[in-house]
Amino acid sequence: MRGMLVERLGAPDVMELRDLPVPQPGPGEIRIRVEAVGINFADVLAVAGEYLTRTRVPYTPGMEFAGIVDVLGEGVSGVQTGVRVAGLGGTGALAEYAVVPAAGLIPVPENLSAAQAAAFPVSYFTAYHGLKTLGYAQPGQWVLVQAAAGALGTASIQLAKAMDLNVIAMASTEEKLELARTLGADVTLLQDDPDRVQKVKDATGGRGVPLILEVVGGKRFQESLKMAAPRGRVIVIGNASREPAHLQPGELMKRNLTVTGLWLTSLMSDQEATREAAQELAKLVGSGKVTPQVGPTYALADSARAFQDLMDRKTTGKVIIEP
Ligand code: NDP
Structure with missing residues (x-):
């Protein structure tokens, strides 16, 4: 599959488009066919090695995404293949397929497009x-x-x-x-x-x-x-x-x-705070009172430009990359 790879930390252009192995879901994990990736300031900082946690290379960036459930790992239940979900994981979304722990899935209100769903969680x-x-x-x-x-x-x-x-x-x-x-x-x-x-x-x-x-x-x-x-x-x-x-x-x-x-x-590890936020947000998004703002959208091969534009303050709304 096509995916972005970072082998050394630095400016966004250290990312390269590569042919990578399709990831296999382990126990408790789910493989998603990625439709849209939301790019956060944190992604830019992580590639630069300036984030709150240490970035280990080599890695594929991308923490927030929407896509279709593809393969369930051992022991996963209550999730259907073929359904659109949003995911919040550590890394790996800037690729055609990504693996996320089942706990990192966020249900998507039906009224959201893939790009809107990817703009939502963070x-x-x-x-x-x-x-x-x-x-x-x-x-x-x-x-x-x-x-x-x-x-x-x-x-x-x-x-x-x-x-x-x-x-x-x-x-x-x-x-x-x-x-x-x-x-x-x-x-x-x-x-x-x-x-x-x-x-x-x-x-x-x-x-x-x-x-x-x-x-x-x-x-x-x-x-x-x-x-x-x-x-x-x-x-x-x-x-x-x-x-x-x-x-x-x-x-x-x-x-x-x-x-x-x-x-x-x-905060995501505080289950009560997360549940309360998820319930309130689902109501607001489901009723159309709030609509995630999709910003400029880039192809996977243009990921470095997307990161640079975000850092250069050229963007509004959520920067989206579509693999
Ligand atoms: P944005 O889409 O808001 O893009 C970053 C914006 O920051 C720019 O558009 C710019 O807006 C503003 N900005 C101000 N000063 C600078 C500067 N010197 N260099 C670059 N940009 C600057 O990104 P995000 O929504 O992803 O993130 C916004 C902020 O929130 C970031 O600081 C991010 O780290 C933080 N964040 C933190 C989270 C957390 O868990 N703590 C979670 C999510 C976001 P303008 O041109 O109007 O000044």
Whole structure:
């Protein structure tokens, strides 16, 4: 089968299209014929060797995908071949076939296309946990969404609006802000607007924002603390700037702020939190209230370009690769 292979870590063009053996499912595993792969910022960081966990080479990237159940490994029950599923695994999806543990399967609402299903698991579970599980968002509250036109950003705006929150969306270009407004953002701000801190205060009646989904990091992390309301929560989800961030405990103490880290991989092992998120998300997606935003779509052979475009901030919605 055709698949992408990384033999040494580095920039996206270290990935090569190769002829690879079709993977065989072991006990408790399922083989999927991959239809669409969702590309996350984490995939780019993993290929660069800069992710939260160590990347072992050689490997085939791709953690999030949708496809058709092909072969069941020993001991797998309750799953039918020929059915479309979404999968969330460690690696291996950038290929014609991928093997995933049965526990990594996510049922797909019937109203989603393969690309929409591949755009769903990482961004929507992360957004849900940021807003609800760790953010304790309440209807009528303000939330600040950074990188608002990206995969996580668009999911966060949609979910926040479905939860009756007021959204301040930040992004780097007017076109990106236009997308955020289309999805329901109440206030939009250019990431480099020189008056952004004051404008956030003004929009929130002078108090600041009670909940901030922080994905940029570096200097922007300190700025998020300035934009937060007293007793506000900053949920640290990403560090797209790849710059170090500094935290002064005194600044948290003075305004009773909370900084909470969020990593979806470790939250997925919390079965209760995952079940609750899955139920709520299934209702919202099934009813059409939220629709995964499919971004630019690339062929498998163009995977490196897809990764580079994501890193260069050229994309909106979820970048998709179709093997
Ligand atoms: P996106 O589709 O949001 O793409 C990344 C976006 O980040 C860019 O479009 C850009 O938007 C913004 N950005 C800001 N600063 C930079 C920079 N210096 N370099 C590159 N991009 C920058 O990607 P994802 O939805 O996959 O991820 C968004 C963030 O959320 C990432 O930080 C990612 O690591 C994190 N994340 C974390 C998870 C977790 O479990 N902790 C799960 C999912 C995502 P703009 O041009 O508008 O600034």
